[in-house]
Amino acid sequence: MVVGKIISIFDISVEVVLSDDTVKIGDILTVSDDKGYSFEVVSINNVSATCISLGSTRGLKKGSEVVKLSNGIEIEYSDQILGRVFDSYGAPIDGNPIESAGKRNINSGTVSLKDVDVNADILWTGIKVIDFFAPLQKGFRMGLLGGAGVGKTVLIKELIHNVYASINAHAVFVGAGERSREGKELYEEMKESNLLDNMTMVFGQMGDNPVSRSKAVYAGLTLAEYLRNEKKQDVLLFIDNIYRFMQAKSEIATELKQLLIENGYPADMAAEISKVEERISSTDDGSITSFQAIYIPADDYNDEAVQTITSYMDGQIVLDRKVAELGLYPAIDVFKSTSKMVDIEKIGEKHFNLIEEVLRYLTRYQELEEIIAILGIEELSEEDKNIFYRSRKLKYYFSQPMFVAEAFTNIPGQFVKIEDVLIDVENILNGTYDNVDESKFLFIGKYHE
Amino acid sequence: MDDMWTSNLNETIDSIKNNDNVYNTGKVIKVNDYNIEVAGLNDVSFYEEVNVSDKASGYVFGIYADRVIVALVKINEEIQPGDMVYALKKEFKCLFSLDSIGKVIDVFGNDLIAGKKFDNLVELSVENRPLPIMDRGIVKREMLTGITGIDLLYPIGKGQRQLIIGDKKTGKTQICLDTIVNQKDKNVLCIYVAIGKTKKEVKDIYYELTRRGAASYTIVVASFHDELPTRTYLTPYVALSIAESFMLQSYDVLVCLDDLKRHADIYRQISLASKKTPGRDAYPSDIFYTHSRLLEKGCQHKDGGSITILPLVETKAGDITDYISTNIISICDGQIVLSAKNFAKGEKPAIDYGLSVSRLGGNVQDDIMKKVGSKVRIELLSYLDVRQIYELANIDEMSEDLQRRLREGKKIVESLSQYKFSPLSKQEMIDKFKFLEEKEK
Numbered sequence: 001m002v003v004g005k006i007i008s009i010f011d012i013s014v015e016v017v018l019s020d021d022t023v024k025i026g027d028i029l030t031v032s033d034d035k036g037y038s039f040e041v042v043s044i045n046n047v048s049a050t051c052i053s054l055g056s057t058r059g060l061k062k063g064s065e066v067v068k069l070s071n072g073i074e075i076e077y078s079d080q081i082l083g084r085v086f087d088s089y090g091a092p093i094d095g096n097p098i099e100s101a102g103k104r105n106i107n108s109g110t111v112s113l114k115d116v117d118v119n120a121d122i123l124w125t126g127i128k129v130i131d132f133f134a135p136l137q138k139g140f141r142m143g144l145l146g147g148a149g150v151g152k153t154v155l156i157k158e159l160i161h162n163v164y165a166s167i168n169a170h171a172v173f174v175g176a177g178e179r180s181r182e183g184k185e186l187y188e189e190m191k192e193s194n195l196l197d198n199m200t201m202v203f204g205q206m207g208d209n210p211v212s213r214s215k216a217v218y219a220g221l222t223l224a225e226y227l228r229n230e231k232k233q234d235v236l237l238f239i240d241n242i243y244r245f246m247q248a249k250s251e252i253a254t255e256l257k258q259l260l261i262e263n264g265y266p267a268d269m270a271a272e273i274s275k276v277e278e279r280i281s282s283t284d285d286g287s288i289t290s291f292q293a294i295y296i297p298a299d300d301y302n303d304e305a306v307q308t309i310t311s312y313m314d315g316q317i318v319l320d321r322k323v324a325e326l327g328l329y330p331a332i333d334v335f336k337s338t339s340k341m342v343d344i345e346k347i348g349e350k351h352f353n354l355i356e357e358v359l360r361y362l363t364r365y366q367e368l369e370e371i372i373a374i375l376g377i378e379e380l381s382e383e384d385k386n387i388f389y390r391s392r393k394l395k396y397y398f399s400q401p402m403f404v405a406e407a408f409t410n411i412p413g414q415f416v417k418i419e420d421v422l423i424d425v426e427n428i429l430n431g432t433y434d435n436v437d438e439s440k441f442l443f444i445g446k447y448h449e
Numbered sequence: 450m451d452d453m454w455t456s457n458l459n460e461t462i463d464s465i466k467n468n469d470n471v472y473n474t475g476k477v478i479k480v481n482d483y484n485i486e487v488a489g490l491n492d493v494s495f496y497e498e499v500n501v502s503d504k505a506s507g508y509v510f511g512i513y514a515d516r517v518i519v520a521l522v523k524i525n526e527e528i529q530p531g532d533m534v535y536a537l538k539k540e541f542k543c544l545f546s547l548d549s550i551g552k553v554i555d556v557f558g559n560d561l562i563a564g565k566k567f568d569n570l571v572e573l574s575v576e577n578r579p580l581p582i583m584d585r586g587i588v589k590r591e592m593l594t595g596i597t598g599i600d601l602l603y604p605i606g607k608g609q610r611q612l613i614i615g616d617k618k619t620g621k622t623q624i625c626l627d628t629i630v631n632q633k634d635k636n637v638l639c640i641y642v643a644i645g646k647t648k649k650e651v652k653d654i655y656y657e658l659t660r661r662g663a664a665s666y667t668i669v670v671a672s673f674h675d676e677l678p679t680r681t682y683l684t685p686y687v688a689l690s691i692a693e694s695f696m697l698q699s700y701d702v703l704v705c706l707d708d709l710k711r712h713a714d715i716y717r718q719i720s721l722a723s724k725k726t727p728g729r730d731a732y733p734s735d736i737f738y739t740h741s742r743l744l745e746k747g748c749q750h751k752d753g754g755s756i757t758i759l760p761l762v763e764t765k766a767g768d769i770t771d772y773i774s775t776n777i778i779s780i781c782d783g784q785i786v787l788s789a790k791n792f793a794k795g796e797k798p799a800i801d802y803g804l805s806v807s808r809l810g811g812n813v814q815d816d817i818m819k820k821v822g823s824k825v826r827i828e829l830l831s832y833l834d835v836r837q838i839y840e841l842a843n844i845d846e847m848s849e850d851l852q853r854r855l856r857e858g859k860k861i862v863e864s865l866s867q868y869k870f871s872p873l874s875k876q877e878m879i880d881k882f883k884f885l886e887e888k889e890k
Contacts, residue, residue, distance in 0.1 A: 207745030264728020327830030
């Protein structure tokens with residue numbers, strides 16, 4: 001049934017004069033004689049509806065009649081999602097159709113305070129810096145922050161390798177606004193290593209329009225909720241990249257001529273983020289542990305969107321360009337990386353004290369670097385010399401060969417147990433390894449025998 | 450103004466009475482620099498091509514209830530309010546000729562050196578839909594530049610997007626030219642896209658390529674700042690459409706975009722003129738999408754063809770963390786950072802090895818290049834770190850190991866120096882670093 005006519009088109013924003021009063025916000029409309037175009041209604045008044053186009057509007061004609069297609073974007077909600085790849089609008093894109101019709105709206109509800117579950121086991125990742133400085137628990141929301149090109153995606157892939165592959169959990173991967181090449185590579189790698197069976201992927205990549213890039217996150221959440229609520233599973237949710245979601249939202253807000261806050265973000269940013277993050281919660285049915293890459297635009301850590309997103313994180317790993325410049329990967333800024341687990345009651349006295357001691361050493365190291373730049377090493381006191389050389393060893397030790405970077409570095413990856421990390425760190429700090437050359441600590445797993 | 454509306458309306462009513470096709474025509478009601486507002490055109494579609502009498506042509510850029518915005522790409526004569534506007538009932542397209550290889554062209558089918566239009570032109574969409582993820586292949590074939598510091602340490606693969614970024618006069622364009630020249634007899638079609646360069650620069654580049662025998666497989670697509678900004682804005686998209694049409698016929702294509710900072714500025718100019726709300730640094734919010742959808746055209750197609758893109762970005766004072774630079778870094782598969790300091794020191798190409806990255810790295814190298822490359826890279830980076838810290842220390846008091854690292858590091862840096870247009874083969878690169886292996890024995 002025809003519900004209206006198009007009167008205005010500007011990029012992705014389309015206005016429809018309504019001839020029918022049943023149209024609601026969230027409805028999907030399409031052009032009656034060309035189903036290639038579809039739009040989501042974002043606001044209505046008594047004569048017209050403002051919509052955002054799900055695809056390109058090129059060739060869309062003024063005056064075209066539109067019909068209602070559905071009540072919103074829907075995605076498969078059954079066992080059939082496992083091992084499959086979807087686009088942001090819920091359509092499978094791996095070439096095979098889906099038989100059943102068990103679909104659900106991607107904007108379905110949030111978790112109430114009553115149902116949120118906060119108790120869980122520790123989850124070791126086998127990555128030295130993460131386990132040491134920012135250990136995590138099942139059900140955590142872990143943010144991986146970094147500017148452009150410092151290694152967020154490699155770290156996400158290493159986590160998929162170490163956590164998903166080793167505990168054989170169910171997983172959902174959401175590619176939002178990232179590179180299509182990486183999406184395809186991940187798919188091929190999962191398929192080759194037979195890990196695709198318990199994984200579902202959703203892609204709305206950076207070549208797609210902002211509507212697609214933002215909807216990918218909702219679609220992925222719906223799939224994760226299915227695995228948690230219906231399959232009663234512990235779910236791993238990887239989102240690469242949640243910042244792109246917010247970025248897409250600001251593009252849409254601009255197109256809709258909304259008034260924006262600083263740096264062009266929409267004014268309702270906190271609400272938009274909250275609607276996403278609050279859905280990523282654990283309940284009695286199962287947990288959702290999420291790893292979310294967070295891009296830092298213009299290396300501006302204080303960016304409004306970045307800060308809003310990180311306030312929902314239980315832990316964060318911050319990647320630093322200065323460390324990457326030295327070729328030390330994962331290039332983690334140990335001063336900014338932490339988690340809610342860093343608590344004497346949760347990780348024990350030994351681990352906690354070691355973190356404090358390491359941070360003390362590295363802080364002093366930074367000061368010493370400045371002194372050395374002027375006076376040279378020879379002028380340092382014996383104690384400072386020890387701190388200086390041991391800190392360099394620590395910095396080198398916290399680099400790690402990664403499984404997923406093996407083709408790049410030519411060094412086989414290493415999974416390191418936390419017990420080993422604690423022993424090595426203690427030995428470096430107490431001087432046991434003072435006679436070992438620092439380069440021996442570069443790109444290794446554990447050091448002690 | 451009211452008079453004009455009434456007269457417009459009366460004329461329209463007359464035309465309807467006469468059974469003219471009023472839905473495809475309109476009248477200019479406002480003239481800006483490079484866009485016009487039109488009343489009428491009631492049946493027009495988004496991105497449709499339109500003519501303003503014989504005075505100008507352009508495409509539909511925005512449709513509102515009472516008017517249509519037309520972006521102009523060509524103006525032959527001054528436009529006046531009241532001029533008739535005709536919609537051409539087809540999508541706005543650009544023109545391309547297969548004879549373009551070896552020529553300097555614009556995106557409207559003109560041979561700029563000969564100063565005339567090509568004869569056998571085909572229409573080309575400004576932009577096609579993004580290539581679906583599942584139609585992409587894995588990037589794993591090497592695209593050799595002949596430059597040791599790139600091929601060995603930060604290699605580029607066919608289908609990769611590798612950013613080249615640095616200040617003015619640090620050799621960015623030179624790396625593109627070196628790469629193009631090195632594709633001789635390698636069955637790669639090269640497209641050099643000049644965005645807002647000067648005419649003199651473009652002619653120099655064209656002669657340089659011709660002199661080195663590279664023109665026979667290269668197309669130079671140029672747009673200049675004294676043209677309409679819409680043309681400059683469209684140029685890289687059309688260049689990628691050209692590349693795409695070759696890729697789909699299984700060709701390997703190399704596209705150099707020189708440079709995207711200028712493109713971003715042109716887009717900002719157009720956006721602000723169309724009253725889009727500015728965001729960070731006054732760029733519109735969709736500046737990321739502007740470049741991401743362009744650079745996502747770079748890929749390895751599952752059926753064999755590929756598009757490799759080398760976008761260039763000019764920085765100020767070596768700062769690669771500004772908005773546009775980080776946007777493009779985050780889209781690309783790696784970056785070659787050029788440093789003005791290295792350039793001044795005579796280390797050419799002036800690559801900053803610490804800040805440069807290739808996300809594909811060893812995946813596109815053969816085993817021996819991978820092995821030597823990763824060894825050299827680790828040694829080099831650790832040398833650059835150590836060099837800084839021990840600058841003031843007495844070398845004789847250092848440990849044997851440290852002395853060796855400093856000695857070898859210096860030799861590595863020297864071995865990476867290379868003069869322009871003097872490409873090396875893989876074997877020559879490997880031979881340069883024989884000394885690192887000898888020590889191991």
